Amino acid sequence: MNASRHRSMLLAVTGTALALSLTACQDASGTKSSSKAAPSAPAASSPAATGTSGVTDATGSAGSTGSKASAGSTDTSAGSSGTTGKQAAASTPVCTAADVRVTAARQDGPPYTHIVLTAKNTTRHSCRLTGFPHIQFVESHKQDVAAVAKSKPTAPVVLTAGAPAYALVKLSNGGVDENNEPVSAFSVMLEGDSEVITVAAPGSEGIAVDPEKALTGYWTPELRNGADDF
Template sequence: MRDHRTTTALTIAAAALSLGLTACSGSGNGTGTKDEGKGSATQPSAPRTHADGTGTAGASGAAAGGTAARPAAENGRNSGSGTGGTRAGTGKSAAQAPACGAADVRVTAAKADETPTAHIVLTAKNTSGHACRLYQYPLIAFGDIHTAKDVPAVAKSNPGTPVVLQPGDPAYATVRVALGGAHEDTKAVNRFNVNLFAADGPAEGSVVVSAPAGGLAVDEAAARTGYWTYELRNGADEF
């Protein structure tokens, strides 16, 4: 009788142990331990939000996506596009710009704000559809283009490099036409000629420029011209 009870108790204990092992193997990874790593890998990390409002993937997303998680503006800067690329293109275009010819620019003259008029300002505006270079200074003839002496340039106004004009851009040159004295040897001028320089010397052709309203009283012995510059500069363009 005692042996029957003992056998029954052992049978019940073995059944309970078998059920416990079955429950463990159903919730694990086959080794009897819970697979924590597999469970976390199937859940994406929470996105992070920067102070500027842009979001990036979490740690696991960054590892998988790499640069795809960067904001578009950042990718643009890193690839060399945007403002930097535009500047490089403009510089390359300027470096290849030909000399401005008479057909590329419109030259106008305006009196300086003084009485009597001793100076004028020439404005050369690029009216072509391409960039061009203005070399040195305007070659001015206050008289017959074949016989008149070119007006000499003032060295201190030399900017040191040619002026490159994009389409529509202006350049300036100060010109002294007289000393402003009442007894100067002057002549009336209503129009005059301006020639331009090429890289190797004076260019072919010239521009006929109308004098400002009322004409000019020009003293050819006193006349001087400044170099072409992007803007007039105090000191360098005063003579």
């Protein structure tokens, strides 16, 4: 009887200890699961609560990459539009004697101290007229006529098919004591081309030239209302 009661008490104690152990395990596992779940909640709510998407755009991640790319492309197009004219001019071939027809006409009335050279593109393609006409009026004066720097245009002179360019040329100072020589024709060379163009002097009696006083302007798309006067 005593042995039976002792066994029953032992079983009761053992059962109680087992129940307490299971309860402790369940509490521990519950604590672990809640500790794992705690960080996930802020992570899920962080973009909306803290404005992470705005920060992402500002720091140049996925949201702002498109924005920066479009801005960059806009800058590139703006830069290219600013240089397109120069690039196009640089790629245009230089005019040669075969591309243009050069003629001369008097400017103003007596004394005829200036003439205007016209170079007209006679081809079906564009060409670039650079520098100034290299002029020699008389055989005794082999040096090219000096150019006037102030007449140099700021932009390249590109002649489309049929388009002209002009150069003002000073013959003399118009004085009676100058060493003028009669000229019925003279030679012109284009910059970048070695072929000599023979140009007939205007007027039935030709022109009077003082080689020491002669000057030429640069090729320009137009005579610029006195800006090229010299």
